[in-house]
Amino acid sequence: MHTITTENKAIKLVFDKNTSSWQYDKQNIKYGLDSYKDHVSILICPTTAKNFSFLIQRYSEDDNFMFTDKFLQDYKQELIQDQELAIKRKLLKEKLTLENIQSRPYLLDYSHLPEDIRKPFAHQQLELEHAVRFPAFYSLDEMRLGKTRVAIERHRFLKENLNRIDKSFIICPVTLMYTWANEIQKWMPKDKASYLMITGTRENKLLEIGLMKDKVDFFIINFEGVSSIKEELLNLINSRTNIIIDEFIKIKNPSAKRAKNLIDIGLKTEYIMGLCGTPVSQGSIDLFSPNLIIDKGRKFGFSYERFIEKYFTRNGWNLVPKHSAHELISDKLYENAIRFTRDMCFDMPDKLYIPLHIPLPPENQSVYNQMVTFAMAELEGKEVSAPIILVQLLRLSQITSGFLKTPEGKILRFKEQPKIQALRENLEVNNGKPLIIWSRFIPEVKMIAELLQEMKISFGCIVGSAIELNEDERQASNNIDPSSPLGKLLAILKPEANTIEAIKEAYREMVKKLHPDLNQNVSKEDIDLLKKINNLYTSVNRFQNIELPKDMNTSSFVIPDSSLGIDAFTRQSIVERFQKGKIQVIIGTAASGGEGLKLSRAQDVIYMSNSYVLKDRLQSEDRAQDVVEKHKVSYTDIVCQDTIDIGILQILMGKKSVADVITKDNLRNMAKGGK
Template identity: 25%
Template structure:
């Protein structure tokens, strides 16, 4: 089989040695190329009549990344039939027809990408069960640390449905989140035979020491320490591979990826309404200067970030939930080490601040409202305090001159239109003293202005200079 993109050494070794393994865990850090290995593997299995379907289970938005970015870039075969689960459209007649066609009569490999949240719903569960029983499937749980809680409905259903798959894979760089016990459910999805424990209770008491503790009127077993972890590693070793970015010497210095989310119905309604108003202006031939066109785009950006200006310098949330913020938290959860988060709007920073504080994630801020002494303190704390994980900043303020190479993950929560701010902010982590490859994550709402902005910036184009009143329709 001819690869579409040339594999790195560690990818080729994994493919050659383990493409026929029934159960396999790729415990590779973000940015080391887990997805490509899966796509090459499933293509080979398809050509050799081992499978005719691929089920991708991933966090919301990440499942879209597989179909929109990874398949076109890496899948080596010319044909495949793919469908993306979208909860808002799952009940629609058109979606159900496409889903049935993909299952019954696909051209090439049948590919079904679904998010973890869908397993809580009966529709999602039934759709997956039907796919697994109609096709011969490789089932992949991407960012499998999302199924670490054995008591969760989605974890139970995913483990149960995994029995229908001919091949199973788990992918995660976050091998252990808060506890070594997080491994149990992930490897149980692959197969009970790997770790050899029928219950989570038995697993925990084999690898942990507990004492009975009385607190707040009740007794419970409190973990004192872990034990026998070398034995646990031996059990996992034949079925898993661990790769870190430091180990992979032939990776590019900069690694770019995207995470997708969808607006709420309130956001979508407001976004569509505002977009239509702007299009009417264009069609009427009204004169729009470049600054005015930029302002129109900025308003659309703000809606996607879940706020709108209401006059007198006041801002109002569009709805009670913020999908962009949830997407950010998923990205943080899936990343290791220190992280830089760039946000265009001060309101973005305020919303992120509130959420990080709620989730008890230590961070520092660096933007226009922060005084000079506080900025110096923030830089020092981020660089020297191992517990301070997040540097939350505005690229217009902190994008130039700062040394932030203690971070190897950079997340663009929202982008400005200025190429210089993007380039300079990228270089805060990618500079002399950086010993790791740097991963850049753009958070994007599909089929919106987000996609146009990120595409232009990555192609080293200055959005602000490209937009004028005449071509506004092309951007929105």
């Protein structure tokens, strides 16, 4: 056994032939290096374990390897370098602040970025300075402060400036995959913004990886997708791979399959960055599993039971933190972590806009594509006005919002609700902060209310009169007496009778055959009404050709009266309860969030769907702003990728109403996510 000593450090190493593993002891307790793979062991790693494992990998390629003098010299040098780096990190923390960071040269060249977003915020610049100096790093900034940009630029610095990595693997919730893809394209130079989204069946994932593994810089996969191709990922990821884990707090139970998979993957590389805006949403106990992955157990060890014994006491099923436990855990965490809150970021604008891109599930996408075809057929060969086109847009927006209203007036919900799921994930990490959620549709407001009630989150609902989705033609047909001549005509009118002359002829034929005693003259009002009705029924016939999923269903959920504000008195009561902190969330339609509502307690606003009217958007945004005391507010738009959501948001951000821009000619392009 050899002993290597450095200042205040002593590590004894031995090769145990019985276990075929390298071992070292500390304070007379032996630990096996293979314990890195035994996550229920009691291994407590010294701070230099990464140096030890690094050299073991380098030297153990030879089966006859023994601890030679060369190994000992190299290992001692690793320890010295580690100490020097620790000193540099300490100086970095002491010298660089938000106040002086902007006088420091940028680490990267940003000339490829547009002028309006080129300069990083001070906290992003400071965070990047720290992130590139720690192979394992935690970004704990408050939500919506731009952690994603820092993570992408860290990849760029590690690859281009330090030549430490070749590629990055991004592991995140499924609702964030498109957001990462868009952020990569936004912040990376065009020739280095290649990425692969690993989705679909196991066979499809492996095929895509096989084709693209040497052609892309970023791989994006969701937490659930890792398990089906774990072994292949272990072969693909190596010491020159950077791993980014977004919302790492979702990895809580160290015995769960998700955690075990990521622990094994994390052992393949030292370069791991964890992102989370609420690292202790349920308490500091949640940090144990992420520590196993990101820090290899160096902070809190490898034993969950030991971690609990050290920092918590048991009170039945509950775990109560010991005195100063949070402070001790926090001190360890922030050795290689940084956190900024919104109040600290002095150079951020009062309004920060953040689009959250999510995919439509396959069944929802199928109905959406059919509805695009349906909408174009409805407008084909007709002179149409903006209001008529908006009716078609409404149908598409309904689908991206998770429901569909049939011509019979029935509200059908899709089984999979991607926007509601994205909202759920936002609420899970919101930490009880006040929030406003706006929607375009009453059915969607009801789904939001249902979710909040399920999650036991207090809320108030502000709506005006229910948004009417029925077309004028539908209203007209509802008022017709089926026994009248018009009603009887409606029953036999052919869909192809879509001109005034054709309708007149059909009417005359009906009168001649069925009602010879009736006057064959048709008034202009009757003709106009008949044409509207005929157009409606042509539409109904086409609509019936759309194949809807069999598992679509209706809901009987009703928003409680105590949470509903539909008149001036009840609205003001809900506003006052929100401002006083008695309810956490305000939900409603953006059209009802107009002038007179003061909801300035909120610093976060989420748009599930948008009104097509610019005034509704601007006024609903301003509800969270205090005219006297300005404060920073973030506005998150949950939008379905490659759908009408994108085009509508772009138009509104361009300070225009949708009706001012939309035409029959650009409808198809907008439906696919363009302007």
